[in-house]
Amino acid sequence: MIQFINALPKIYQPLAFYLMQRNEIDQEKLQRILSCFQPLKVSRKQVLINYSEICRAYYFINTGSLRLFTVNNAGIETSRYFAFEGMFATALPSFIDQKPALEYLQAIEKSELLAISRKDFFDLVDTTAKFSHIYREILEIGFVNAQKRIYGFQGFDALEKVKWVIESQPKFLVRVSNKMAASYLGISPSTLSRTKSRL
Amino acid sequence: MIQFINALPKIYQPLAFYLMQRNEIDQEKLQRILSCFQPLKVSRKQVLINYSEICRAYYFINTGSLRLFTVNNAGIETSRYFAFEGMFATALPSFIDQKPALEYLQAIEKSELLAISRKDFFDLVDTTAKFSHIYREILEIGFVNAQKRIYGFQGFDALEKVKWVIESQPKFLVRVSNKMAASYLGISPSTLSRTKSRL
């Protein structure tokens, strides 16, 4: 199986490993799944999904990073998710219910992605037990993370939030700019800067 | 089918309707699903799942209401979910990954529930396509709601949070005490009281 994966085009190898890692898949199924994903290069700051757009694809990150954020009436940015190499990302609520995203999916840096259309995605979910299971896992993990974030933030002051994010996502503050990290933590960039300096 | 449901014991009727509403199920499957649920009466304030406990059941509410909350080191309560008649509730993260809940599931009032064990639940998920689909829906809705809550709260002041909750869950402030509502909104009870008075 490892040989099979190594024989694949390089850009499909990380995804193949991702899929294999979760649960054993036979070559045929794996091939079928991979064939639904199209390579896609995006530049720094490029927007993949716009605020009023309906999300029609799911993205796997080969290199680079993406972020999900929204902007409220007052012009305040809120980031809710950052995805790096080897992770999936999309505006999932919109992907699920096909309503306007009300958020942006944007590349933070120049990135190489694999994209699967919504149609192909749900065809796989409905016809491939393994893929259905992977989707379930994506939802479960997404749900659990969202809960952790709600508890991790509520009633916490700036110092506690920063400690929490260092503990639960050690790489986060290193890879993400202060400004974006602040918009994720729900504090101002100045407060984040001050807080880090007294850790 | 309606006749079939009406012929069921009263306590199973709301759940039967809930299941039917989502997608058509034949009588046999419905019967099989219902037979996994055991009736359970709990008193006001009774705790169904404790902080360090591993969650082993899913609950459907016939009458009454439940809430999920946690208490941090400083003794601050944070509520993350309230469930009323006709809704499902459990400490889902713990139910999924079988780690300590790190939260409490508690009856707000005297309630009548139907409980299904984790084993039976996942047996149904794995053997009954319909039930698998219902689980997927539960996860999707849970995920989407969590995202809304994250965006709905971040960077909002007390007034905006209260308006947001009135808009997105009109019944909420009516059915839940000020204290609990405040712990859900992440503001103090006094601030909630003051905020409501200037709406």
Place this chain on the structure above:
DNA sequence: TAAAAACGTTGACATAAAGCAACACTTACG
């Protein structure tokens, strides 16, 4: 490679909300 734009840090100041306490009112329960 140099100019411009964006970013991080820090200080001074303003402010929303927390904490505390007192009181009236409601609800719970022996």
Place this chain on the structure above:
DNA sequence: CGTAAGTGTTGCTTTATGTCAACGTTTTTA
């Protein structure tokens, strides 16, 4: 049914954090 515990409201004071602005540094891009 009456006492006790809990809840909601409101005033006063304190405090954490946001805002604004200035400055030096890093990053971007032409």
